[in-house]
Amino acid sequence: MSSALASTLARCAVRRARPVLVANPLVAAAAALLAVTTPPLAAVAGRRLGAAIGPAVAREEGVAAALVLGLALTAAAAGALTALAAPGAAVLGSQLRAAPLRPLEAFLWLTLAPLALAALAALAVAACVLVPVAAAAPGGAGTAAPLLLGGLAAGALGAAAAEGILGAARGSAAGAVAAAGAAAVWAVGALVAGDALTGPLGPAAEALRGREGATAAALWTGSAAVVAAGLWALAAVHLPEERHSRARVRAVLPVAGGPYLASALAAAKQLGRRRELRRAVGATAAVAIAGAALLAHGLAGAPEAGFVLAGAAALLGCAAVPVASYGVEREGAWLFDGSPVPSGRRASAAALAALALALGLLALSLAGVWLVAPASLQQFAALLGAGCVLYGAALATGTLLPWRADGVVDQLAAFAALGALALLLWLGLGELVLRATHAGVPRLLATGAALAVPPLLGVGAGALAARRRRP
Amino acid sequence: MTHLNSIEPLAAVGLRKSFGPARAVDGLDLEVRAGSIVGLVGPNGSGKSTTLRIVVGLLAADEGSVVVAGAPAGSRAARAATGYVPDEPTGLDELSVGEFLRLVAALYGEPPGFAPRGAALLAAFGLERRADARLGSLSHGLRRAAAMTAAFALAPSLVVVDEATAALDPEAVVVLREALRALAARGSGVLLATQDLAFAEAVCGDVSLLSRGRRLAHGSPAELRARFGAATLEDAFLEAVGRPARLGELTDVLGAR
Numbered sequence: 001m002s003s004a005l006a007s008t009l010a011r012c013a014v015r016r017a018r019p020v021l022v023a024n025p026l027v028a029a030a031a032a033l034l035a036v037t038t039p040p041l042a043a044v045a046g047r048r049l050g051a052a053i054g055p056a057v058a059r060e061e062g063v064a065a066a067l068v069l070g071l072a073l074t075a076a077a078a079g080a081l082t083a084l085a086a087p088g089a090a091v092l093g094s095q096l097r098a099a100p101l102r103p104l105e106a107f108l109w110l111t112l113a114p115l116a117l118a119a120l121a122a123l124a125v126a127a128c129v130l131v132p133v134a135a136a137a138p139g140g141a142g143t144a145a146p147l148l149l150g151g152l153a154a155g156a157l158g159a160a161a162a163e164g165i166l167g168a169a170r171g172s173a174a175g176a177v178a179a180a181g182a183a184a185v186w187a188v189g190a191l192v193a194g195d196a197l198t199g200p201l202g203p204a205a206e207a208l209r210g211r212e213g214a215t216a217a218a219l220w221t222g223s224a225a226v227v228a229a230g231l232w233a234l235a236a237v238h239l240p241e242e243r244h245s246r247a248r249v250r251a252v253l254p255v256a257g258g259p260y261l262a263s264a265l266a267a268a269k270q271l272g273r274r275r276e277l278r279r280a281v282g283a284t285a286a287v288a289i290a291g292a293a294l295l296a297h298g299l300a301g302a303p304e305a306g307f308v309l310a311g312a313a314a315l316l317g318c319a320a321v322p323v324a325s326y327g328v329e330r331e332g333a334w335l336f337d338g339s340p341v342p343s344g345r346r347a348s349a350a351a352l353a354a355l356a357l358a359l360g361l362l363a364l365s366l367a368g369v370w371l372v373a374p375a376s377l378q379q380f381a382a383l384l385g386a387g388c389v390l391y392g393a394a395l396a397t398g399t400l401l402p403w404r405a406d407g408v409v410d411q412l413a414a415f416a417a418l419g420a421l422a423l424l425l426w427l428g429l430g431e432l433v434l435r436a437t438h439a440g441v442p443r444l445l446a447t448g449a450a451l452a453v454p455p456l457l458g459v460g461a462g463a464l465a466a467r468r469r470r471p
Numbered sequence: 472m473t474h475l476n477s478i479e480p481l482a483a484v485g486l487r488k489s490f491g492p493a494r495a496v497d498g499l500d501l502e503v504r505a506g507s508i509v510g511l512v513g514p515n516g517s518g519k520s521t522t523l524r525i526v527v528g529l530l531a532a533d534e535g536s537v538v539v540a541g542a543p544a545g546s547r548a549a550r551a552a553t554g555y556v557p558d559e560p561t562g563l564d565e566l567s568v569g570e571f572l573r574l575v576a577a578l579y580g581e582p583p584g585f586a587p588r589g590a591a592l593l594a595a596f597g598l599e600r601r602a603d604a605r606l607g608s609l610s611h612g613l614r615r616a617a618a619m620t621a622a623f624a625l626a627p628s629l630v631v632v633d634e635a636t637a638a639l640d641p642e643a644v645v646v647l648r649e650a651l652r653a654l655a656a657r658g659s660g661v662l663l664a665t666q667d668l669a670f671a672e673a674v675c676g677d678v679s680l681l682s683r684g685r686r687l688a689h690g691s692p693a694e695l696r697a698r699f700g701a702a703t704l705e706d707a708f709l710e711a712v713g714r715p716a717r718l719g720e721l722t723d724v725l726g727a728r
Contacts, residue, residue: 004577008566015565015605093562095618098527099578100550241531406562 005101005109009091013409020400027400034420042128049129054136057208064137064205065198066295068150070309072201073291075151076158077313080283081320082118082415083159083232084166085276086111087406088239103237111236111408112229118412119155123148138210146204146217153200153221156228157182162283164235174238181231185224193220197294200224242275259341260349267350268357270328276405277320284317285365292373307375311383314365315390318358322394323414325354326462327403330469337469347466351395351459358394362387385451389429392454393422399461425454478541479504480552480629480660481526486535488521488684495521496532497684503629503660508651510671511664512704513681514712519664520558521684523633526662527555540628551579554622558634558664560614564607568598568617571606575621582625589624595646596620612638616646623650630654632663636670648674672704682712 021028056063089097089106127148135141161182167175189200198205201224203217271277288310295306329336329350336346366383401414429450436446481503488496496518503509511519524530526537528545537544540552563571572593576585593599596616606614615638622630630651636644644667651661651674665671671678672692679689688695688711692704701707 004574008563008570008574011570012563012565091562093560094529094557095555095560095621096562096575096578098529098550098553098555099575100547100580101578102547241529 005105006113009110009114009409013407013413016407016410017401017413024400031417031420034424038125038420038423039128042125043132046129046132050133050136053133057137058210064208065195065202066305066309067133067208068147068198068201068205069291069295070312071147071151072154072198073287073309073313074316075154076161076291077284077287077316078122079155079158080162080287081280081317082115082412083111083163083236084279084283085320085405085411086115086408088236091406091408093406104233107233107236112233114408114412118416119152121416123152126151134208137208139208139214140210142214143204143207143217145214146207146221149218149221149225150201150204153225153228156225156232157185158283158287160228160232160235162279163232163239165283166279167235167239170240170242172235172238172240175235175240178231178235181234182228185227185231189220189224197297259339260345263336263341263346264349264353266332267325267329267353270332271321271325271354271357274324274328274405277324280320281317281361281365285314285361285368288312288314288317288365289368289372292369296373304373304375304379306373307369307379308383310369310373311366311379314362314369315383315387318362318365318387319390319394319418321358321361322351322354322391322458323398323418324403325351325395326399326465329462329466330402333469336466343469344463344467348459348463351462355391355395355455355458358391359384359387385447388451389425389454390418390422392456392458393425394418395455395458396461397421399458399465425457429453479538481537481539481662483522483526483537483544484535486522486525486537487533488518488525488530489533495684496525499535499681499684499686501526501662501679503662505628505658505660506655507677508655508661508663508675510675510678511662511681512666512668512671512678512708516683517681517712518684519681520633522681523555523631523662523664526629527553527631552628554625554627554630556615556618556622556630556632556635558637559611560606560618564605566606567603568593568606568609568620569602571617572621572624575625579625582627584626585624588626589620592620592623592646592650595650596643610638612640612643615639616643619647619650623654626654626657626659628659630659630661632661635663635665636667644670668703668705668708678704680708680711687711 021031053063053067057067088111089101091110092099092101127144130144130147131141134144134147137143160178164175164177164179164182168179169175186199189202190196190198193200193202193206195202195205201221203212203220206212207214207217291313292306292310295309326347329347336343339346363384366380370380397414397417401410401417403414404410433443433446433450436449437443479502481501483499483501486496486499486501487494495516499518499522501509501522511522513519521530525532526539526544528550531545539549542548542552563574566574572585572589576582576589579585590599593602596613596619598613598616598620601609601613606617609617619632622632632647632651635647639647648670651663655661663671663675676691677689678692678695680687680695688698690698695704695707696702699707699710701710
């Protein structure tokens with residue numbers, strides 16, 4: 001049965017991807033190129049980062065801890081985001097959800113297996129960055145292993161905590177146990193390692209500084225990853241059904257502003273009412289604020305570092321909104337494609353609404369982080385600027401790989417494509433801004449123009465796809 | 472008071488289910504014996520689909536007891552004893568009809584006789600030549616026929632069909648009717664929900680009229696007609712749940728120039 005489930009998931013994913021790649025050969029070529037070039041590029045980035053960070057790890061007490069916690073926060077946010085968005089047995093559809101499938105079997109094959117494969121791919125790229133960084137630190141290249149395993153543990157802890165809290169909110173004792181267990185893993189790790197800031201990842205930070213052996217640290221963080229995965233399975237297997245509420249039919253009222261404003265409002269409402277998106281954004285904001293609290297306590301001398309590291313987790317969570325935008329809009333194709341409104345302009349309005357919603361949610365999340373770890377307005381604006389790049393790229397990748405609430409592989413592929421495109425835009429636009437400023441263009445103008453490019457790209461991609469979709 | 476019989480395909484007592492403040496199912500008793508076909512009819516929102524989803528284990532009842540083939544609804548044994556056809560089959564659109572049937576057989580532990588029953592159903596529903604077609608490429612009616620093929624080929628103790636005739640063409644409705652009768656004849660219990668009162672009258676031995684989650688009346692179609700002094704089941708239904716209100720106002724508004 002398990003092989004049937006695994007092969008079915010894989011077959012469906014391949015069959016969904018094939019027409020996308022055949023219809024967009026340029027995209028397929030770019031994806032292949034990125035897959036080949038990302039590891040060496042990551043290795044180059046790791047060497048440069050190592051040259052900058054390695055001596056600082058030896059020199060300053062908090063740098064190793066900040067590095068480990070920054071990695072852990074991003075991994076925990078990604079774990080919470082993907083676990084909450086993953087459809088689980090819903091991928092089987094309305095008929096086969098009633099099949100006699102064990103909950104643990106469903107979790108293993110429909111959720112854990114695809115996410116574990118994606119995590120392995122992410123770890124491979126992360127290793128290309130972290131090995132040279134660790135090699136430049138006092139602990140040596142071997143300390144990359146506990147760092148990577150620590151990232152895995154943090155991801156699983158984020159997933160266990162998020163799914164556990166969701167289960168507890170629905171009245172599941174197992175969910176409460178899993179969430180409490182995730183907190184206990186951190187607390188016990190903090191007690192044993194004697195560092196409340198890095199919890200169970202403390203040995204990885206110590207190894208990076210050369211104060212603990214890489215093997216012992218790897219064993220410690222690896223054990224934390226196994227326990228966290230067990231807690232996640234406990235929460236997921238015992239997750240009670242979603243509480244449904246019946247919608248109320250409201251009076252039909254005319255919408256002021258014409259079809260484009262109506263489309264934008266409808267898109268914002270659709271996205272805002274998707275439970276999986278609300279949970280993902282809420283969970284990552286919570287991870288960010290909790291991380292900010294830890295960092296503010298542990299890095300008292302550098303509060304802005306805490307804001308930036310924690311804010312990055314919030315930045316990641318809100319990306320789910322623009323990634324899902326085109327897929328959600330496409331669900332209304334039966335209405336939109338038959339309406340007399342030009343589809344490109346209507347889709348642009350919907351994409352702009354998704355972008356505005358994501359940036360608004362990011363601003364709110366960052367405000368929460370700021371309350372715990374205050375930073376300058378420039379830092380706040382810098383993260384909002386990063387949001388423009390990331391969310392513009394998210395709109396574009398969501399157009400190429402439309403969001404499916406019932407497709408775990410599709411979601412992972414969209415996030416992977418988002419990572420690659422965002423990296424490419426970040427590096428490319430950064431280079432352009434540098435050249436423009438050297439040529440005498442005011443920095444503010446060059447930066448503003450560069451930040452406008454990804455949103456325009458994303459909105460344009462959505463409009464083009466909607467126009468092509470309409471017969 | 473209905474007494475549970477553990478070997479019956481379905482015995483449900485005192486089912487209640489609310490969605491927020493709205494009560495979808497309110498103290499429903501239901502029994503489906505081996506070889507019988509039971510129909511649930513009622514207006515939209517009367518609790519038919521909710522009841523079926525509780526029976527197949529997709530929803531948990533707030534109160535009450537549901538036993539399917541001797542096992543609590545939602546348990547692995549109960550699920551293995553049930554074949555379910557949802558009102559709108561979705562998911563796994565990229566699989567072909569044949570692959571979908573093989574997956575269903577694998578998930579239900581390769582029931583003996585699945586393949587010949589599946590082949591006969593495919594042929595009857597006109598899907599034989601579409602066995603390699605993707606589910607997502609089928610029309611709504613054919614997609615439902617594929618879902619029925621999968622559920623009926625299991626020949627389970629309990630067959631549950633939501634919105635039985637929805638989207639089916641007249642030929643497929645005849646196939647559905649004969650398939651349900653054949654399944655009942657071999658000992659399966661059938662529970663279906665439908666808005667097609669003529670179909671319910673032709674197929675069901677027992678019909679429950681639901682309104683706002685409660686059972687207003689139940690019995691054979693002939694008993695219900697006699698009870699409400701109606702010529703057809705549709706008239707009996709309208710007597711029981713009330714005729715559409717404000718039709719005059721509607722036609723006035725729509726017809727106004």
